[in-house]
Amino acid sequence: MPPYPIMLQLSGKQAVVIGGGAVALRKVIHLLEANAKVTVVSPALDPKLYTYYQVGKIHWIKREFQPLDLANAFIVIAATNQKEVNQRVSKCVSEGQLLNVVDQQDLGNFHVPAKLSRGDLTITVSTNGTSPYLAKTIRNEIGKMYGQSMEEYLDFLSRARQTVKDHVTDIEQRKKLLKEITHKDYRNSAEKQKDFLEKVSESNE
Ligand SMILES: C[C@@]1(CC(=O)O)c2cc3[nH]c(cc4nc(cc5[nH]c(cc(n2)[C@H]1CCC(=O)O)[C@@](C)(CC(=O)O)[C@@H]5CCC(=O)O)C(CC(=O)O)=C4CCC(=O)O)c(CCC(=O)O)c3CC(=O)O
Ligand SMILES: NC(=O)C1=CN([C@@H]2O[C@H](COP(=O)(O)OP(=O)(O)OC[C@H]3O[C@@H](n4cnc5c(N)ncnc54)[C@H](O)[C@@H]3O)[C@@H](O)[C@H]2O)C=CC1
Structure with a gap:
């Protein structure tokens, strides 16, 4: 079945990763970028994950997986190299928990x-x-x-969109302006961006 794509807010949410190898590391990096509270359950940790543990970026439960590890998890990633362990994790999650199984996609309810x-x-x-x-x-x-320059351009778009919302009430005019600033000309021209913000800020529509 085709999946349903979403963008998930994980800030402050409990994420439990079972396994501490290379694949777990990749998943943990992305969970930390999303500001999740990450717990790794594994007898051993990849060196980089160990550094994260030492500096307090992750919690580490240093042993093999037990069902209770999932109790407070919002999101679970089964990333051990043991097929049967990953299967056991999938059997222990409750209905509403998010689960990614790195070696048996069908056992989980999302993939990355x-x-x-x-x-x-x-x-x-x-x-x-x-x-x-x-x-x-x-x-x-x-x-x-x-x-990388897209990052600054997105900052401009954010400011510009707010400025348009604040100063332009006519919906059609708003749409026209918001479309105009996605034109390539605006991407790398600080001058065009500045002119736009000034022009819209001064308009009294
Ligand atoms: C189903 C899924 C479940 C999930 O993990 O969510 C899954 C499953 C498996 N991956 C395997 C192998 C590899 N995975 C990668 C890389 C990535 N894998 C990611 C996602 C996913 N991998 C999900 C589907 C995503 C989709 O298709 O849309 C990425 C995109 C995102 C991420 O993990 O962050 C990340 C990009 C990294 C980046 O951002 O650079 C590479 C390449 C590399 O390592 O360079 C290889 C080797 C080459 C190859 O096999 O193609 C194996 C076989 C293992 C074996 O051989 O035993 C399985 C298990 C199976 O196939 O059953
Ligand atoms: N989804 C993906 O993107 C990919 C998935 N894979 C799959 O992911 C699996 C894991 O790959 P790697 O991280 O490279 O393996 P790895 O061998 O580096 O790490 C496995 C980890 O699982 C831990 N572990 C083993 N038994 C455990 C248990 N009972 N409880 C808790 N932790 C346990 C080990 O201590 C180790 O930290 C592979 O077997 C492969 O099938 C591989 C490549 C990409």
Whole structure:
């Protein structure tokens, strides 16, 4: 079945990752970027995860998985290299919990797309598990099209949109202006951006 894509707010939410290897590390990095409270359950930790533990970025339960580990989890990632352990995790989650199983997609209720962030712009690519490598490759291709400068441009768009909302009441005019600033001319021209903000701020519509 085709999945339903969403952007999830994880700030302050409990995330429990079972397993502490290379794949767990990748998932943990993204969970921390989303400001989740991360607990890793694993007898051993990848060196980078161990550093995160030492500096207090993650909690570490240093032992094998037990069902109670999931009690307060909003989101669970089963990332051990033991098929049966990941299966057990999937049996222990409750109906409403979010679960990603890194080696048996069908046991979970979500999978993780390849992601690219440029400030407020997020681009994600998914192949529904058909080829994670293709998802990564396409993400990298898109990354070349939309470079780091997009971050500043998104900041401009955020300010510009608010300014338009504050100063322009006519809906059609608003739409026209909000469309205009997505034109490529605005992306790398600080001058055009400044002129736009000034022009709209001065309008008394
Ligand atoms: C179903 C899913 C579940 C999930 O993890 O959510 C899943 C499952 C599996 N991945 C496997 C392998 C690889 N995964 C990657 C890379 C990534 N995998 C990610 C997601 C997903 N992987 C979900 C589907 C996403 C989708 O298709 O849309 C990315 C996009 C996001 C992320 O993990 O953050 C991340 C991009 C990293 C980045 O951002 O750079 C690479 C490439 C590499 O490592 O360089 C390889 C080797 C090449 C290959 O196999 O293609 C295996 C086989 C393991 C084995 O051989 O045993 C399984 C298990 C299976 O196939 O059953
Ligand atoms: N979804 C994805 O993106 C990918 C998934 N995979 C799959 O992910 C699995 C894990 O890969 P890696 O992280 O590279 O393996 P790894 O061998 O680096 O790490 C496995 C971790 O699981 C822990 N572990 C083992 N038994 C446990 C238990 N009972 N309770 C808690 N922790 C336990 C180990 O201590 C270790 O930290 C692989 O078996 C592979 O099938 C592999 C590549 C990509």
